[in-house]
Amino acid sequence: MHRVRIQKAAVAGGVSLAAVALVAACSSSGSGSGGASSSASASSSSGSGGSTSANVSGTLNASGSTFQTTFQQAAIQAIKQTDPNLTVNYGGGGSGKGRTDLASGVVDFAGSDSPIPAKEVAGFKGAKILYFPVVIGPIAISYNLSGVKNLKLDGPTTAKIFDGTIKTWNDPAIKALNPGATLPSTAITIARRSDSSGTTQNFSEFLVKSAPGVWKLGSSSTISWPSNSRGGTGNGGVDSIVKSTPGAIGYVDYSDAKASNLSMASVKNSSGSFVAPSASSASAAAANATVAPDLTFSAIWASGASSYPVTYQSWDLVNAATKKAAAVKAYLSYLLGDGQKLLPELNYAPLPASIDAKAKAQLSEIK
Amino acid sequence: MSTATSNQQAGPAGALGKRRPLGDRLFQILALAAGLLVLAILILIAVTTSQQASSWFSAEGLSGVFSTAWNPSTNKFGALGFVYGTAISSLIAIIIAVPLSLGIALLLTEVVPRRWSRPIVYLIDLLAVVPSVVWGLWGILVLAPWLQKIYTSIGNGVKGTPVLGSLFGPPVSGASFFTAGLILAFMITPIITSLSREVIATVPVIDREGAYALGATRWEMIRGAVWPHSQAGIVGSILLGLGRAMGETIAAALVIGSSVQITSHLFAPGDSMPAVIANEFGEASGTFRAALIGLGVLLFALTIIINIIARSVVARSTRRSRGA
Numbered sequence: 001m002h003r004v005r006i007q008k009a010a011v012a013g014g015v016s017l018a019a020v021a022l023v024a025a026c027s028s029s030g031s032g033s034g035g036a037s038s039s040a041s042a043s044s045s046s047g048s049g050g051s052t053s054a055n056v057s058g059t060l061n062a063s064g065s066t067f068q069t070t071f072q073q074a075a076i077q078a079i080k081q082t083d084p085n086l087t088v089n090y091g092g093g094g095s096g097k098g099r100t101d102l103a104s105g106v107v108d109f110a111g112s113d114s115p116i117p118a119k120e121v122a123g124f125k126g127a128k129i130l131y132f133p134v135v136i137g138p139i140a141i142s143y144n145l146s147g148v149k150n151l152k153l154d155g156p157t158t159a160k161i162f163d164g165t166i167k168t169w170n171d172p173a174i175k176a177l178n179p180g181a182t183l184p185s186t187a188i189t190i191a192r193r194s195d196s197s198g199t200t201q202n203f204s205e206f207l208v209k210s211a212p213g214v215w216k217l218g219s220s221s222t223i224s225w226p227s228n229s230r231g232g233t234g235n236g237g238v239d240s241i242v243k244s245t246p247g248a249i250g251y252v253d254y255s256d257a258k259a260s261n262l263s264m265a266s267v268k269n270s271s272g273s274f275v276a277p278s279a280s281s282a283s284a285a286a287a288n289a290t291v292a293p294d295l296t297f298s299a300i301w302a303s304g305a306s307s308y309p310v311t312y313q314s315w316d317l318v319n320a321a322t323k324k325a326a327a328v329k330a331y332l333s334y335l336l337g338d339g340q341k342l343l344p345e346l347n348y349a350p351l352p353a354s355i356d357a358k359a360k361a362q363l364s365e366i367k
Numbered sequence: 368m369s370t371a372t373s374n375q376q377a378g379p380a381g382a383l384g385k386r387r388p389l390g391d392r393l394f395q396i397l398a399l400a401a402g403l404l405v406l407a408i409l410i411l412i413a414v415t416t417s418q419q420a421s422s423w424f425s426a427e428g429l430s431g432v433f434s435t436a437w438n439p440s441t442n443k444f445g446a447l448g449f450v451y452g453t454a455i456s457s458l459i460a461i462i463i464a465v466p467l468s469l470g471i472a473l474l475l476t477e478v479v480p481r482r483w484s485r486p487i488v489y490l491i492d493l494l495a496v497v498p499s500v501v502w503g504l505w506g507i508l509v510l511a512p513w514l515q516k517i518y519t520s521i522g523n524g525v526k527g528t529p530v531l532g533s534l535f536g537p538p539v540s541g542a543s544f545f546t547a548g549l550i551l552a553f554m555i556t557p558i559i560t561s562l563s564r565e566v567i568a569t570v571p572v573i574d575r576e577g578a579y580a581l582g583a584t585r586w587e588m589i590r591g592a593v594w595p596h597s598q599a600g601i602v603g604s605i606l607l608g609l610g611r612a613m614g615e616t617i618a619a620a621l622v623i624g625s626s627v628q629i630t631s632h633l634f635a636p637g638d639s640m641p642a643v644i645a646n647e648f649g650e651a652s653g654t655f656r657a658a659l660i661g662l663g664v665l666l667f668a669l670t671i672i673i674n675i676i677a678r679s680v681v682a683r684s685t686r687r688s689r690g691a
Contacts, residue, residue: 196649218438
């Protein structure tokens with residue numbers, strides 16, 4: 001009898017283990033900051049919450065774009081000095097998660113690398129959502145090729161490299177762009193993200209715009225890459241593949257590429273000049289982008305001779321009728337004001353003055 | 368779950384017809400509530416996930432869901448590639464882990480003296496507490512680059528050979544079905560080992576000594592006395608390990624290579640159901656999100672089926688061994 005009981009326990013354990021595994025697999029939809037901090041006591045002693053409002057208190061919860069995470073964390077630390085009672089929790093999780101959380105009212109603002117897609121609009125139930133651009137940054141095309149500095153690439157060639165058409169570094173198409181360089185016959189290893197990402201979304205958007213007809217894999221946060229490509233988790237994962245594999249090429253956020261000292265290619269922009277990724281060339285691209293009245297824009301493939309063409313942007317999305325107006329206003333005005341000064345140090349690019357001014361003006365629409 | 372129904376048969380003290388004391392009634396309510404809560408949570412998970420996944424099923428249809436095409440940029444969400452990856456990586460894990468685990472379990476119960484087996488048990492249990500993300504990171508940073516070299520030389524060796532060539536030939540990648548299977552095998556070995564060790568330990572001493580008395584060697588004793596007694600429990604523990612391997616998320620996500628394909632090449636990168644959920648949920652919306660949740664529902668259904676099979680296998684062989 002004893003024996004039988006032990007076996008039953010083992011199987012019952014199996015059921016509960018499977019249940020736990022499922023919870024772990026599926027729970028990311030609504031997890032996180034549920035009702036953790038309902039203390040919305042944004043004591044609005046500062047009235048309309050101008051640009052340098054002190055004495056704001058309260059807790060703001062946010063989630064979304066991982067591209068913003070480094071900036072948000074730096075800003076959360078820095079704002080403690082002027083507003084010690086303002087607590088901001090930025091959860092990351094990805095732009096899609098941020099927008100879903102904002103739509104369901106779980107968070108007070110959401111970081112997103114793209115405007116709300118048409119198929120998600122219904123989820124917001126008619127609420128007025130304001131876009132506040134907060135950060136821009138170049139996506140570096142980094143490579144590992146000893147002896148080759150200042151590699152030059154254009155859209156169609158990059159597209160052919162990343163869809164697997166160009167297989168070796170001494171391909172005529174690459175040679176034509178780099179007449180002076182001695183290119184080895186090393187095989188090209190494509191390094192790409194294994195997780196879905198705004199970086200992939202914007203990089204593929206660049207390929208769609210700059211190589212029409214050549215790039216056929218579309219634009220999305222996940223691409224069906226050639227099966228011999230190598231996937232890494234996060235920018236760091238792609239970084240380490242490029243770093244450890246001679247002949248590898250990958251797309252990485254500039255701040256990560258810079259931090260791990262990777263070689264970065266100069267990319268041909270829509271005006272025909274080759275531009276290296278940097279904070280200033282990214283700001284130039286954003287300044288040349290066409291900004292819509294709701295402050296959405298795309299700096300990818302922007303015009304202008306000094307624009308870096310693979311530049312992307314990220315917004316903080318706020319419900320105009322938020323219950324924590326004072327705290328949200330105070331935090332956003334910090335991000336758009338003094339917070340911008342943190343960006344170059346983190347290897348992001350600050351907003352160009354024209355966009356920054358428009359975003360600051362829009363703060364008054366938060367009621 | 369059986370707590371709610373089985374408390375009447377033994378007949379606790381207390382006259383019939385009289386109200387039972389408050390403590391008893393409270394206990395009954397508490398036990399019933401605990402049992403029902405588990406059931407309620409399971410049903411709620413099933414209902415909400417199916418609900419959120421419904422737009423996937425309606426958008427893709429049955430043929431779309433069970434197709435191999437997965438391409439979010441063109442709104443194609445076929446699940447078959449992930450089901451295949453989950454099946455293959457768990458199968459590799461089971462093939463590696465079962466002989467290893469049973470070997471260790473028999474070593475600990477039948478070969479090694481008791482005072483030496485204790486420290487070995489502690490060591491194996493320590494393997495079970497290594498977090499899965501640590502397994503995954505170790506797998507991708509240490510094991511995969513090393514395996515890549517081995518895969519490459521094996522791949523070049525068997526290239527062109529009929530069966531071996533299509534199983535182990537190029538293309539090879541450090542992050543692959545096989546690497547994932549290997550990591551999963553490491554992760555489920557402690558579970559299978561400790562459960563089957565406990566099952567084997569319940570074999571009556573009298574049976575073992577009887578077998579020896581009849582002149583059996585150690586192997587004959589294990590086959591004749593230990594195996595019939597512990598068969599059901601061992602099968603149960605293997606299926607438990609299989610369930611764990613199928614549901615393992617983050618370790619698989621890191622080492623499987625994240626490339627959806629159905630191929631016979633075990634050293635090629637693939638993808639599994641929990642891995643793709645973990646990797647792609649953050650940026651997903653609309654049908655994409657529904658499809659990922661739907662993969663969770665499929666995985667849920669698969670693990671339930673595995674558990675039902677496990678139960679019936681255990682029940683059947685328990686009946687048989689009791690009859691013998």
